[in-house]
Amino acid sequence: MSSSSSSSVLSVEHLSVSYRSARRIHRAVDDISLEIGQGEALGLVGESGSGKSSVALAVLRYLPKHARVEAAQLAFENREIRDLSAVELRRLRGDRIAAVYQHPGSALNPSMTIGGQITETILRHRPMHHDDAQARAAQLLGRVRVANPERVLKLYPHELSGGMQQRANIAIAIALDPALLVMDEPTTALDASVQSEIIAILDDLRREHRTSILLISHDINLIRRSCDRVSVMQSGAIVETGVAEEVFDNPRHAYTRALVAAIPTLTRTKRDGRLAEDASPIDLASPAPATDSLPARERETAVSCRGIRQSFGGQPVLHGIDLDIASGETFGLIGESGSGKSTLARIVTGLQPPTAGSVDLFGRTVAPLVERRQPAERRDVQM
Numbered sequence: 001m002s003s004s005s006s007s008s009v010l011s012v013e014h015l016s017v018s019y020r021s022a023r024r025i026h027r028a029v030d031d032i033s034l035e036i037g038q039g040e041a042l043g044l045v046g047e048s049g050s051g052k053s054s055v056a057l058a059v060l061r062y063l064p065k066h067a068r069v070e071a072a073q074l075a076f077e078n079r080e081i082r083d084l085s086a087v088e089l090r091r092l093r094g095d096r097i098a099a100v101y102q103h104p105g106s107a108l109n110p111s112m113t114i115g116g117q118i119t120e121t122i123l124r125h126r127p128m129h130h131d132d133a134q135a136r137a138a139q140l141l142g143r144v145r146v147a148n149p150e151r152v153l154k155l156y157p158h159e160l161s162g163g164m165q166q167r168a169n170i171a172i173a174i175a176l177d178p179a180l181l182v183m184d185e186p187t188t189a190l191d192a193s194v195q196s197e198i199i200a201i202l203d204d205l206r207r208e209h210r211t212s213i214l215l216i217s218h219d220i221n222l223i224r225r226s227c228d229r230v231s232v233m234q235s236g237a238i239v240e241t242g243v244a245e246e247v248f249d250n251p252r253h254a255y256t257r258a259l260v261a262a263i264p265t266l267t268r269t270k271r272d273g274r275l276a277e278d279a280s281p282i283d284l285a286s287p288a289p290a291t292d293s294l295p296a297r298e299r300e301t302a303v304s305c306r307g308i309r310q311s312f313g314g315q316p317v318l319h320g321i322d323l324d325i326a327s328g329e330t331f332g333l334i335g336e337s338g339s340g341k342s343t344l345a346r347i348v349t350g351l352q353p354p355t356a357g358s359v360d361l362f363g364r365t366v367a368p369l370v371e372r373r374q375p376a377e378r379r380d381v382q383m
Contacts, residue, residue, distance in 0.1 A: 007037050007038055008035050008036065008037055008038075008075075008078070009036050009037065009038055009040075009076065009077060009179050009180050009212040010034075010035065010036040010059065010075070010076055010180055010212065010214065011035050011036075011073055011074075011075045011078075012032065012033060012034045012035070012055075012058075012059070012071065012073065012074055012075075013033045013071060013072040013073040013074075014031050014032075014033055014070075014071055014072040014073075015029055015031070015032050015033070015055065015058060015069070015070070015071040015074065016029055016030055016031050016032075016069070016070045016071070017029035017051070017054045017055075017057075017058055017063065017067060017068070017069055017070075018067065018068045018070075019064075019066060019067050019068075020066045020067075020068065021066070025068075027236060028051045028054040028236055029051040029054050029055055029058070029236045030051075030235075030236040030237045031237065032051075032055065032231075032233070032236075032237060032238045033238070034055075034231055034238070034241070036180070036212045036213075036214060037212065038179075038210050038212055039206050039210040039211065039212060040206075040212055040213075040228050040229070041202065041206060041212070041213040041215060041226060041227040041228050041229075042213070042214055042215070042227060042228070042229050042230070042231065043215045043216075043217065043222075043223035043224075043226070043227035043229070043230040043231070043244060044056075044214065044215070044216045044217075044230075044231050044233060045216075045217060045218065045219075045220060045223050045230055045231070045232055045233070045259070046218065046232060046233035046234060046259075047218060047234070047259075048218060050233040050234055050235060050236065051233055051235070051236040051237075052184070052216045052217075052218075052233055053184055053185075053216065054067075054236075055216070055233075056099070056182050056184045056214065056216055058071075058074065059074070059076075059081070059097075059182060059214070060093065060097065060099055060182060061081055061082075061084075061089055069082070076092070076096070076097060076179075076180065077096070077179060091125070094121055094124070094125060094173075094175075094176065094178075095125045095176050095178065096178055096179050096180065097178055097179070097180045097181075097182065098172075098173035098174065098176075098178040098180075098181050098182070099173065099181075099182045099183070099184070100166070100169050100170055100173050100181065100182070100183045100184070100186045101169070101184050101185070101186070102184055102185035102186065102188050104162055104165035104166040104168070104169050105157060105158075105162070105165055107169050108157040108165060108168065108169065109157070110156065110157055110158060111156075112156070113153065113154055113155060113156055114141075114152055114153055114154075114155055114156070114157065114160070114168045115134060115137050115138075115152075115153030115154060117168070117172060118133075118136075118137035118140060118141075118153075118168070118171055118172050118175060119133040119134055119136075119137050121172050121175045121176070122136055122137065122175050122176070125176055126176065134153070136175070137149075137153055137171070137175075138150055138153060140171040140172075140174065140175055141153065141167070141168070141171050143171070143174070143201075143204075144167040144168075144170050144171045144174075144201050145167065145197055145200075145201065146164065146167050146168075146171075151313075151315070152164070152168070154313070155312070155313055159312045159313055160338075161337045161338040161339075161342065162337060162342075163194035163336075163337025163338060164337065164338055166186065166187075166194070166198065167194075167197075167198075170186075170198065170201060174205060174209075174211070177209050177211070178211065179211065179212060180211070180212045180213075180214065181202075181205065181211055181212070181213045181214070182213075182214045182216075183202075183213065183214070183215045183216065183217075184216045185216060185217055185218070186198060186215075186217075187217070187219065187222060188217075188219070193336050193337065194336070194337040195222065199222070199225055199226045202215075202226050203226070213226075213227075215227055220248060220259060220260065220263055221263070223244060224244050224245070224248050227244045228243070228244065229241065229242065229243055229244060230242065230243075230244040230247050230248070232247065232251075232253065232255065232256045232259065234255045239253045239255050239256065240252055240253040240255075240256045248260055299326040299327045299328060299329065300326065300327045300362065300363075301324050301325070301326060301327070301360075301362070301363065302325050302326060302327045302328075302329070302361065302362060303323075303324070303325040303348060303359070303360070303361060303381075304323075304324050304325075304359070304360040304363075305321055305322060305323050305324075305344070305347075305348065305357065305358075305359055305360075306322055306357055306358050306359075306360070307320050307321075307322065307356060307357035307358070308320070308321040308322075308344065308347060308354050308356070308357035308358075308359075309321075309354060309355045309356040309357055310340070310343050310344075310347065310352075310354050310355050311355050317340045317343055318340045318343060318344060318347075318354070320357070321340075321344060321357070327362075333345075345383070346383075347359065347368075348381060349370065349381050349382070349383050350366070350367065350368065350369055350370030350371075350372075350373055350378075350381070351370060351383070353368035353369055354368060361377055361380055361381065362380070364377075
């Protein structure tokens with residue numbers, strides 16, 4: 001790759017990253033080059049362990065001390081990142097470069113409200129009155145499609161669903177309209193509806209603020225829907241780069257072809273074997289094997305919920321839930337992020353007491369908290 005042009009926001013040339021342990025040196029990234037222009041979204045796709053996250057950490061200069069970085073160039077807006085001092089780095093992060101990570105809960109401070117965390121980012125980089133920063137925080141939550149932003153500002157991370165937590169993380173990341181947004185598996189733990197909303201948020205950022213995006217994911221469909229170009233990584237090396245649609249429609253490299261062929265479908269998943277190697281047709285008319293000859297209504301009831309209600313901060317989340325799950329039955333609970341699915345699961349397992357209602361296991365009402373349940377009851381329900 002030639003030296004970066006003046007319009008490049010990020011230019012990486014011949015980057016290698018190695019990790020030193022007591023016994024050996026592991027080369028995680030092997031001589032890769034990439035470039036991102038203003039307002040462009042570049043996807044970095046590959047299997048887990050292919051080196052994608054090491055690239056992101058090198059760009060952000062977040063690599064641990066035992067990591068060794070080699071590169072001909074590692075430049076952001078034509079400035080060599082490796083030459084920046086600690087003070088210059090702190091000034092750069094959050095202001096001109098921001099990051100969103102895979103696990104939204106671990107990226108937020110559990111002891112601070114969402115509003116406190118967003119305003120802290122704003123006040124650290126901008127001379128602004130606290131009330132103005134608070135108003136800006138509410139505006140940012142609205143920008144990432146959070147309903148009732150003023151209420152959410154007062155909540156703590158544990159009071160939000162995973163999707164809402166990730167929206168809050170994105171609000172913090174875009175608080176100062178950064179030039180580059182690095183997103184490392186940002187939608188892995190989110191449901192399809194929230195994933196679609198985050199893709200729309202990224203589109204808004206690029207259209208309205210010319211934000212450049214480095215999107216790292218193993219999700220080919222996510223990359224395809226939200227990126228202009230894609231680089232495919234295998235074992236630390238980039239094996240193919242091009243326009244996203246062209247790469248996925250007509251992959252040239254064998255590894256890219258295998259990745260595309262391995263995308264699960266409604267009729268075939270990894271449980272059926274290696275997807276890329278077995279494309280045998282599926283008989284949709286064949287019934288699924290029965291796990292129990294008795295119909296569910298004639299089996300013993302394993303779990304029974306009656307009138308389960310739950311509120312957080314005065315906001316109702318569960319409204320009188322009643323359900324029965326038979327022994328040996330697989331019960332699906334589906335809904336949007338924030339609909340209360342995980343809250344109900346925590347109540348059943350005793351990790352969280354309900355505001356009202358009860359849980360029965362095999363016909364016996366159990367204590368709301370797992371600490372008060374009998375050893376056999378704790379053994380019978382596992383998360």
